Amino acid sequence: MKKLLFTAAIFFVATGSALSAERLSVLCGADERWCAEMKTSFEQKSGTRVSMVRKSTGEILAQLRAEKDNPKVDVWWGGTGDLQLQAAEEDLLEKYVSPNKPDLLGWANNFEEISKGRASGIYAGALGFAYNADILRKKGLPAPSCWKDLTNAAYRGEIQIANPASSGTAYTALATLVQLFGEDESFKYFKTLDANINSYTKSGSAPVKAAARGETLIGIAFMHDAVTLKQAGFPLEIVAPCEGTGYEIGAVSIVKGARNLESAKAFVDYALSPEGQATGKKAGQNQVPSNAKSEVPDGAPDISSLKLIDYDFAIYGASDTRNRLLARFATEIKAADSQ
Incomplete structure (x- = not known):
């Protein structure tokens, strides 16, 4: 009987410890492989059990609004x-x-x-x-080198881009061309x-993945996504448009009213550390990390050599x-709401 009670006590302590382990719920807008690598790495570092779900940025914003x-x-x-700037403006995110911060680039x-x-x-x-x-x-087609080349009738039915209503990448493309050409011209x-x-x-990222698989000729996306696919052996040629282009800043934030606030803060700290940012390279990603002490992946595009516009995040990140712009796109552009 004593042995049975002792075994039961050990089971209760072990089970209670597992049930009380820290938990964290994360929505990931990065590539699936990076989501998985970050989940595993942070769990090993912190001991926190992480639920990581990958969604497009538009879907994430919609979920945060619905669960406000x-x-x-x-x-x-x-x-x-x-979209995180828009969520911040709508008071959906916690200040932290x-x-x-002192190690981050300007x-x-x-x-x-x-x-x-x-x-x-x-x-x-x-982009x-x-x-x-x-x-x-x-197909004997000319190689495009500029944004305006993509309107050539030779590419009829040959291009993919995401829907800016669901995709942050596509919204960046929309905002980029508005800033390059003016709103009406864009x-x-x-x-x-x-x-x-x-x-x-x-x-x-779906358009450039489709181009890699030969399902479409041209995919409009962030250049680092194309670099990753090219490194994997796909026959892609990557273009920085001659007119100039915009860029993204990928971000991390804590949801306002987060149930696991301290773990959320620890996750943000890890995401901004060299160790956390190294998970991108481990997952085969080629973005430029924000921590000055982080190692830049070998395949990361040299942003300083590109013709970048002065992308106005304050204006184009505002709700x-x-x-x-999204309402106008949905109204004026044929099939803008198709998937």
Whole structure:
């Protein structure tokens, strides 16, 4: 009987310890492989049990809005920061300044200031497009080098881009072209481009993945996503558009009303540390990390050598600007709401 009671006591202590372990719920807007690597790495580092779900940034923002009065998520990690700026403006995010802030590069600190301390930059990546060199050669088509080349009728039905209503990548493309060409001219551009689009995808990286697999000729996406695929052996040629291009700042933030606030803060600190940012390279990703002490992946595009626009995150991350542009896109651009 004593042995039985002792065994039961040990079982109760072990079970109670497991049930009381720290937990954390994270929505991830980065590549699936990076989501998985970050989950495993942080669990090993902290002992916290992490529930990580991958969604597009538009879907994440929609979920946070829907759960505003009863949040079920603690952290939003990865994906284009424009939508996290909008979430900050809508009071969906908790203010938190990490002790790693002094080690962050200027563009990351500027992003945090725009968010009023509610979101922190974790990586940067430039927008561009990539084409499948094998298909281009077989069809005898010209190689595009500029945004305006993509409206060539030779590419009819040969291009994919995501839907800006669901994808932060595509919204970055929309905002980039508005800043490059002016709003009315950019919408004229998109109307012409629409004739060449075979699909508006939900995910921002899906178009370049389709180009890699030979399912479309050209995919508009962030250049680092195309680099990762090219390193894997796919026949992609990556283009930094001649007119200039915009860029993203991927971000991390704590959801307002997070149930596991201290664990959420620890996750943000880890995401901004060199060790946490190294998970990107381990997962085969090629974004430029925000911590000055982090190692830059070998395949990361040299942002300093690209013709980047002075992307205005304050204006194009604001809800009124984003909502207006998305409404106009849905109204004026054919098939803008298709998936």
